[in-house]
Amino acid sequence: MDLYSSIFELIDMRSFSNLWFWIALAVLWSTASHWVLGVPYDMVLRAGRYGGQAEQDLEDLVRINTNRLLFISTVSGLWMLGLGCFILTALLLSGFLYGLEIAQALFLLGFPLSIVGLLSLSTARLIHDEEASGALLRKRLSRHRLYVQMIGVVSIFVTALWGMYQNLSIGPLGG
Numbered sequence: 001m002d003l004y005s006s007i008f009e010l011i012d013m014r015s016f017s018n019l020w021f022w023i024a025l026a027v028l029w030s031t032a033s034h035w036v037l038g039v040p041y042d043m044v045l046r047a048g049r050y051g052g053q054a055e056q057d058l059e060d061l062v063r064i065n066t067n068r069l070l071f072i073s074t075v076s077g078l079w080m081l082g083l084g085c086f087i088l089t090a091l092l093l094s095g096f097l098y099g100l101e102i103a104q105a106l107f108l109l110g111f112p113l114s115i116v117g118l119l120s121l122s123t124a125r126l127i128h129d130e131e132a133s134g135a136l137l138r139k140r141l142s143r144h145r146l147y148v149q150m151i152g153v154v155s156i157f158v159t160a161l162w163g164m165y166q167n168l169s170i171g172p173l174g175g
Contacts, residue, residue: 014101014170015105016101016105016163016164016166016167017166017167021105025109025156025159026156028109029152029155029156032116032148032152033145033149033152036141036145037062037065037069037120037123037124037127037141037144038068038069039061039062039141041141041145043057043061044058044141044142047138048135048138055134058137059134062127062137062141065124066124066125066128067128069120069121069124070121070124070125084117087110088107088110090103091103091106091107091110104166105159108158108159108162109159112152116148119144119147119148119151120144123140123141126140127140
């Protein structure tokens with residue numbers, strides 16, 4: 001066995017039958033639901049429980065991250081939207097029209113994350129416009145986390161269904 005076959009055996013291009021893909025999917029959604037607008041969710045809980053300095057730290061971190069998100073969207077939002085749409089369209093076409101499984105897997109990871117990105121931008125704008133603090137800020141962050149978790153559950157379900165279909169159609173029952 002040469003080096004290239006060893007590498008390609010380790011990095012299986014059939015994504016849905018690869019354990020590493022499913023581990024990456026779980027880590028991706030676990031991380032996305034833990035970091036709410038760039039703030040670890042345990043800070044939100046700690047601020048609600050203890051108040052004081054924990055509340056001030058949360059407000060400062062949210063202010064920094066929302067200002068950062070809004071600045072990036074103002075400066076290069078249209079370019080990022082165009083590039084994201086281009087990449088997702090390329091993955092969609094090469095995955096589902098031409099049957100490239102790695103593109104299907106990347107699309108099933110990237111498309112829901114793009115929805116989470118737009119949701120994060122919307123939540124950041126809402127927090128900034130309301131100048132949310134205290135209980136209202138924690139409520140906005142908790143609601144954002146709930147929406148991210150709902151998107152994650154639907155994404156994992158759809159990805160699992162599509163992965164099972166791919167494995168069954170390519171495997172012993174398919175052609």
